[in-house]
Amino acid sequence: MMKTAETLTASPPEKRAIPRSIWALGFVSMLMDISSEMIHALLPIYMVAVLGTSVLAVGLIEGIAEATASIVKVYSGALSDKLGKRKLLAILGYGLGALSKPVFPLAGTLGWLVGARFIDRVGKGIRGAPRDALVADITPPELRGAAYGLRQTLDTIGAFLGPLLAIGLMWLTANHFQTVFWIAVLPAFLAVWVLAVFVKEPEQPPVGKQRRALLSKEALKRLGANYWWIVGVGVVFTLARFSEAFLILRASEAGLEPMWAPMVMVVMGVAFSLSAYPAGALSDRVGRLSMLAVGMLLLVAADLVLAFAPGMGGLVLGVALWGFHMGFSQGLFGALIADSAPAELRGTAFGFFHLLTGVALLLASVLAGLLWDMTGYRGTFVFGAVFAALTLMGLWLMQRRKILGIR
Numbered sequence: 001m002m003k004t005a006e007t008l009t010a011s012p013p014e015k016r017a018i019p020r021s022i023w024a025l026g027f028v029s030m031l032m033d034i035s036s037e038m039i040h041a042l043l044p045i046y047m048v049a050v051l052g053t054s055v056l057a058v059g060l061i062e063g064i065a066e067a068t069a070s071i072v073k074v075y076s077g078a079l080s081d082k083l084g085k086r087k088l089l090a091i092l093g094y095g096l097g098a099l100s101k102p103v104f105p106l107a108g109t110l111g112w113l114v115g116a117r118f119i120d121r122v123g124k125g126i127r128g129a130p131r132d133a134l135v136a137d138i139t140p141p142e143l144r145g146a147a148y149g150l151r152q153t154l155d156t157i158g159a160f161l162g163p164l165l166a167i168g169l170m171w172l173t174a175n176h177f178q179t180v181f182w183i184a185v186l187p188a189f190l191a192v193w194v195l196a197v198f199v200k201e202p203e204q205p206p207v208g209k210q211r212r213a214l215l216s217k218e219a220l221k222r223l224g225a226n227y228w229w230i231v232g233v234g235v236v237f238t239l240a241r242f243s244e245a246f247l248i249l250r251a252s253e254a255g256l257e258p259m260w261a262p263m264v265m266v267v268m269g270v271a272f273s274l275s276a277y278p279a280g281a282l283s284d285r286v287g288r289l290s291m292l293a294v295g296m297l298l299l300v301a302a303d304l305v306l307a308f309a310p311g312m313g314g315l316v317l318g319v320a321l322w323g324f325h326m327g328f329s330q331g332l333f334g335a336l337i338a339d340s341a342p343a344e345l346r347g348t349a350f351g352f353f354h355l356l357t358g359v360a361l362l363l364a365s366v367l368a369g370l371l372w373d374m375t376g377y378r379g380t381f382v383f384g385a386v387f388a389a390l391t392l393m394g395l396w397l398m399q400r401r402k403i404l405g406i407r
Helices: 005-009 020-040 043-050 054-081 087-101 111-136 141-172 177-183 185-198 217-222 222-242 245-253 263-287 287-308 310-326 332-339 343-375 378-401
Strands: none
Touching: 005 287, 020 043, 020 087, 020 111, 020 141, 020 177, 020 185, 020 263, 043 111, 043 245, 054 087, 054 222, 054 263, 054 343, 087 185, 111 141, 111 332, 111 343, 141 177, 141 310, 141 332, 177 185, 177 245, 177 310, 217 343, 222 287, 222 332, 222 343, 222 378, 245 263, 245 343, 245 378, 263 287, 263 310, 287 310, 287 332, 287 378, 310 332, 332 343, 343 378
16 A cells, blocks of 8 residues: 555544445445345245255356446446446446345245346446445545444444344244345335435546546556555455355354244444444555455465354354454455545446456355365465465565555
């Protein structure tokens, strides 16, 4: 990260200084995550136990869904640069996500579930890069780590409130999946309303010559060496962090009843939300790469615990470590992209980052499912630990390349 004189002399970031629209974006993410996680915390168990789907198929479906979102992010990010209208695309994306939610309780076959998941991820793809770029547009540079961390924290609060609601509703409805899926529709539409009313987008400069053909070779070159190093490390990291669906399946292997399976996401979400803002705010002061290195070490520890620690105690510890590693990585990658990309290409930068890491997630999820079917859960988590260690090597190389000014 390049440090200007203004950045070095800026006062330490404080939560109250973060713009109100960032808080609103955080609540939008929280509401949509409550909706999504009420469904997704139950979906792997529903597909395997009720519909008879294989674990490999779960990994393939999850990977394709996330890869679809990542591909769409490239075009939505570039379009948000060209139009200078990030909020409009975010509303479209969140709206599609909300419209997909009623399909889950109506679906009677695996095909319908796959279709709903696909539509939901297209919506995520449309909103992801414009929203991430909008955070950078709204926030002063010296507060970016804190802003991305705050949005991620609120997002993650939704990620554990959703499973908690799912557990309570599964108990109240005697494990009636469809009822839980219907109730999950409500917060999704509320999220769209909050975004439309409370998020204020700063005016963008008129579309100029530099905003044409944003997916051209020239535009990719203009993103610079810093950006591509960050993307490369992000891709290797993503190979280590396959879909969280495998955490739920690991809980099932440990003997956790289906009604309590969402507790996995609760434990992960609490750890994630407790660490995301502090990690982001601290990265504004001590550097992003140091915080990311902590995140990678936490991921290695999580994978090894999930692979080898016995019983429910090992499961809880492993899932909590997984959540802490997400807090020390997700928002920081967003801040690094915002730091390194030209302002007029931020949407494109986030789009390509999400595309390449999405392809990596597809590969990671398929390999994780294949290893699980062939060797059991231990092979899957050892595979993750190996790639997390490789990510640490990538961070070390970035530290060594001091000429880039990344720290």
